Amino acid sequence: MWLRKRKWWLIAAATLLIIYIFCLPSRLFTAPTSFVIEDNNGRLLSATIASDGQWRFPVDKPVPDKFAKCIIAYEDKRFKYHWGVDPIALARAIKQNLQHRSVISGGSTLSMQVIRLSRNKPRTIFQKMIEALLATRLEFSYSKKSILQLYAGNAPFGGNVVGLEAASWRYYGRSAEQLSWGETAALAVLPNSPALVHPGRNRQILLTKRNQLLNRLWKNKTIDSVTCALSKLEPLPDQPQALPQDAPHLLDRFRKDYRSGTTRIKTTLEGDLQRNVANIVERYHNIYKSNGINNAAAIVLDVETGNTLAYVGNIYHPEDAEMESHVDIIQSPRSPGSTLKPVLYAAMMTDGMLLPHSLVPDIPTQIAGYTPQNFDLGYDGAVPASRALARSLNIPAVRMLQQYRYERFHALLKKMGITTLKQPADHYGLSLILGGGETNLWEMSGMYASMARTILHLDQYNGKYDADDIHAPNYIHDFRRPSEHSPADYGVLDAGAIWYTFQAMEEVMRPGEEMLWQQFSSSQRIAWKTGTSFGFRDGWAIGVTPQYVVGVWVGNADGEGRPGLLGVATAAPVMFDIFRLLHTSGWFTTPYSKLRKIEVCKQSGYRAGDLCPDKDSLWVPVSGLRSGICPYHQLIHLDHTGQYRVTANCESPSLMQHVPWFVLPPAMEFYYRTKHNYAALPPYRPDCIATLSADKPTMEVIYPRPNARIYVPIEIDGTPGEAVFTATHRDTKAKIFWHLDNNFMGTTEEFHQMPMHPAPGKHMLTLVDETGAEIHVPFEILAKEKEK
Numbered sequence: 121m122w123l124r125k126r127k128w129w130l131i132a133a134a135t136l137l138i139i140y141i142f143c144l145p146s147r148l149f150t151a152p153t154s155f156v157i158e159d160n161n162g163r164l165l166s167a168t169i170a171s172d173g174q175w176r177f178p179v180d181k182p183v184p185d186k187f188a189k190c191i192i193a194y195e196d197k198r199f200k201y202h203w204g205v206d207p208i209a210l211a212r213a214i215k216q217n218l219q220h221r222s223v224i225s226g227g228s229t230l231s232m233q234v235i236r237l238s239r240n241k242p243r244t245i246f247q248k249m250i251e252a253l254l255a256t257r258l259e260f261s262y263s264k265k266s267i268l269q270l271y272a273g274n275a276p277f278g279g280n281v282v283g284l285e286a287a288s289w290r291y292y293g294r295s296a297e298q299l300s301w302g303e304t305a306a307l308a309v310l311p312n313s314p315a316l317v318h319p320g321r322n323r324q325i326l327l328t329k330r331n332q333l334l335n336r337l338w339k340n341k342t343i344d345s346v347t348c349a350l351s352k353l354e355p356l357p358d359q360p361q362a363l364p365q366d367a368p369h370l371l372d373r374f375r376k377d378y379r380s381g382t383t384r385i386k387t388t389l390e391g392d393l394q395r396n397v398a399n400i401v402e403r404y405h406n407i408y409k410s411n412g413i414n415n416a417a418a419i420v421l422d423v424e425t426g427n428t429l430a431y432v433g434n435i436y437h438p439e440d441a442e443m444e445s446h447v448d449i450i451q452s453p454r455s456p457g458s459t460l461k462p463v464l465y466a467a468m469m470t471d472g473m474l475l476p477h478s479l480v481p482d483i484p485t486q487i488a489g490y491t492p493q494n495f496d497l498g499y500d501g502a503v504p505a506s507r508a509l510a511r512s513l514n515i516p517a518v519r520m521l522q523q524y525r526y527e528r529f530h531a532l533l534k535k536m537g538i539t540t541l542k543q544p545a546d547h548y549g550l551s552l553i554l555g556g557g558e559t560n561l562w563e564m565s566g567m568y569a570s571m572a573r574t575i576l577h578l579d580q581y582n583g584k585y586d587a588d589d590i591h592a593p594n595y596i597h598d599f600r601r602p603s604e605h606s607p608a609d610y611g612v613l614d615a616g617a618i619w620y621t622f623q624a625m626e627e628v629m630r631p632g633e634e635m636l637w638q639q640f641s642s643s644q645r646i647a648w649k650t651g652t653s654f655g656f657r658d659g660w661a662i663g664v665t666p667q668y669v670v671g672v673w674v675g676n677a678d679g680e681g682r683p684g685l686l687g688v689a690t691a692a693p694v695m696f697d698i699f700r701l702l703h704t705s706g707w708f709t710t711p712y713s714k715l716r717k718i719e720v721c722k723q724s725g726y727r728a729g730d731l732c733p734d735k736d737s738l739w740v741p742v743s744g745l746r747s748g749i750c751p752y753h754q755l756i757h758l759d760h761t762g763q764y765r766v767t768a769n770c771e772s773p774s775l776m777q778h779v780p781w782f783v784l785p786p787a788m789e790f791y792y793r794t795k796h797n798y799a800a801l802p803p804y805r806p807d808c809i810a811t812l813s814a815d816k817p818t819m820e821v822i823y824p825r826p827n828a829r830i831y832v833p834i835e836i837d838g839t840p841g842e843a844v845f846t847a848t849h850r851d852t853k854a855k856i857f858w859h860l861d862n863n864f865m866g867t868t869e870e871f872h873q874m875p876m877h878p879a880p881g882k883h884m885l886t887l888v889d890e891t892g893a894e895i896h897v898p899f900e901i902l903a904k905e906k907e908k
Contacts, residue, residue: 148238156384159391166371175286179273190308204231204255231255275311291357302354369433369448386597388427397430417449444677453558457651469617472743477504477725480516501792506624565671585611616714616741622647650687661691715739726750731780764805786820790848819849859886
């Protein structure tokens with residue numbers, strides 16, 4: 121019988137022990153917490169209220185030493201020595217309550233209060249017993265520091281403020297570590313009676329309790345008498361203050377990206393830089409809003425790491441709904457304007473399709489109904505590719521993309537980190553290079569940073585490329601991006617091509633805006649590119665140095681276009697002001713290991729052939745070794761006077777002069793010679809004209825292009841409008857005879873333009889010169905209903 125009873129006692133004891141071991145929940149507090157972001161030094165940038173309407177920060181920071189000493193002295197002076205229950209305090213509480221015949225003191229330790237806060241049960245003797253039991257269990261599972269941390273993070277501080285950190289910011293506008301003894305003591309007494317002792321009410325009670333705590337700290341020698349006296353003179357907190365909102369749009373992004381874990385992150389942002397950039401954006405907003413331009417965004421990236429140093433997603437005016445400042449422009453898909461042109465320039469050099477200064481056509485162009493125009497509506501005829509990039513000419517860019525193929529460019533952009541192009545390449549076509557697709561400031565800035573990083577790391581990888589260098593920006597501190605690739609001999613873009621691209625971007629300017637461009641000159645070397653979307657809806661500017669990438673967008677969040685909303689006039693000034701905040705030095709090292717020296721033709725920029733009279737040496741990307749020979753130099757035959765061209769049919773070869781000559785196609789020549797010193801081909805000697813072969817083009821139709829589809833507008837008075845067709849001839853004195861569908865329309869000389877009134881439908885334009893040379897251009901006039 122005795123053994124049986126003992127066995128039951130053992131079972132009961134074991135059961136109670138198991139219950140005791142597992143009685144404490146694995147997670148004491150499950151209430152929602154505020155989303156909080158900090159800068160790279162751990163200083164608060166922005167925070168939101170928790171979903172239950174409370175200001176409650178995540179409990180993941182140590183308790184400041186001042187608060188620990190204050191709360192222990194005020195609530196539980198033997199906290200460091202008991203095991204969750206203080207028998208002395210309980211005995212004192214029972215005695216006081218019996219003497220006053222009411223509850224005067226609860227005798228709860230900080231450990232018991234943590235349990236009470238986590239359970240939120242009625243305050244009865246039975247519940248107090250449970251709290252005492254769980255408090256002893258708490259002491260076995262948590263350190264004293266952790267228990268203090270749980271208390272400080274979940275204690276009520278009046279109103280909708282929970283936790284020391286939130287209280288410190290709400291009542292004093294700074295972190296708990298920065299509080300004085302008087303301020304810390306005032307907060308330490310609040311959790312004891314948060315409903316009664318509120319900073320906005322009962323201030324005398326709060327003052328008395330605070331000063332009593334300060335006296336206690338003086339008596340236990342935590343502070344000296346002078347500190348105690350001075351602390352009593354400090355004012356009490358007044359009305360709750362607004363928390364910092366230095367990066368509200370990044371906070372919003374963190375909330376959207378959040379999956380699990382703590383709702384607080386330490387970001388890569390530099391707090392002072394973030395505030396300064398936000399001030400610059402706000403200053404320009406105050407200027408631009410008079411023109412109805414309401415929004416602006418800016419981002420600063422560290423090239424080496426890709427870390428985000430400043431993130432101003434928009435102006436911040438939540439009080440004005442019309443400003444739409446809640447929209448994070450950095451993440452919003454927008455038309456990039458011309459900001460993709462440098463990538464195409466680098467891509468074509470990477471593939472050996474282009475040398476840095478090769479001439480590219482700049483003439484009226486129509487491709488499958490698409491008619492690009494330069495910003496100044498003019499033409500250069502032919503322009504070096506580097507200069508076309510610096511001037512952001514649209515027509516050369518479109519013709520270059522036609523040569524490179526938009527399908528390949530679409531795939532390249534995706535490799536470079538652009539994810540916003542959701543449609544297939546055919547959806548965008550050639551307009552992709554002029555902003556026909558959508559990208560955002562985050563990915564565009566990240567792509568430019570990846571290009572810069574490719575050059576910076578070339579020596580580090582012994583002349584090889586690491587595909588991991590091409591990645592999106594990052595805003596989380598201590599983020600570790602896993603390595604997925606090993607250095608390879610070839611990169612997505614060649615380092616030499618990128619270097620030449622940045623060289624061209626150093627001289628960015630716009631036609632007709634040279635004086636504005638000069639305003640941006642500074643001691644810093646910056647490769648920069650601006651962009652303006654169709655309809656003046658988006659103004660872009662992105663600048664690159666070996667250390668930083670700065671991206672700026674200006675416009676309206678709702679997409680409304682405004683006159684004067686040009687990237688160079690609105691976004692560029694913001695970008696350069698931001699660069700003045702940054703300490704940049706040096707320039708990208710020339711990647712000679714990826715370059716080869718070759719002879720190039722000075723006039724055309726192509727590889728020099730035997731017919732190029734003026735040659736120059738130039739370092740070009742290795743792929744440039746397989747680029748084409750200059751197509752614009754040809755050998756012409758002159759008579760003995762050097763004034764006329766001749767052929768073997770009209771002049772003895774022994775009497776000819778054989779001279780290399782720079783010859784552009786007629787349409788390119790027509791515009792090129794108006795802006796450059798261009799030596800036109802000498803005319804044929806009159807007796808040689810009859811012997812010419814008809815396969816040498818001497819004239820060209822500039823407009824319309826073959827198979828063009830044209831709308832002819834109706835005039836205001838309702839009469840059919842005119843289509844003005846244009847052609848050019850190598851012989852400036854030549855006559856051209858115009859025919860439309862075999863009907864003679866007229867003759868032009870020197871300046872070849874002919875107005876016509878073609879009816880809707882398909883037509884054939886035929887041009888004949890005095891030598892009998894003919895060209896035929898089919899085109900179609902589209903019917904357009906008369907406006908009512």
